[in-house]
Amino acid sequence: MTAREPAAGEAVPGRELPSNADAPAANADAPAASGDESGQPRYEPAPGVGKLLLWVLLFVLAAVVVVVGGVYFG
Template identity: 75%
Template structure:
């Protein structure tokens, strides 16, 4: 049985009688903070590049 066999038509995992549906856990605070810092750094680079080239 493959992973595709466990998914119902709308993409949710199928709940069988002996096990609960399994979902991916939410990202941790550190990972979220890392992405926020990446986007802030990218925004600073774009703004400073625009100031430098004008």
């Protein structure tokens, strides 16, 4: 029989949950980032074609460097 993980906020035997009654809210003045007025979550816009191509070329260059280094030094 295996022990299950306690759910978030569930008491663990032998441990007390910390009391946050005295602590101020961490981001009390920060706006909520849950979404816009319609309730839809906000997402980052997709990268442009040029930026995406630059990342692909960077990873291809890194792969070539690894392969050439392995052949030369291996």
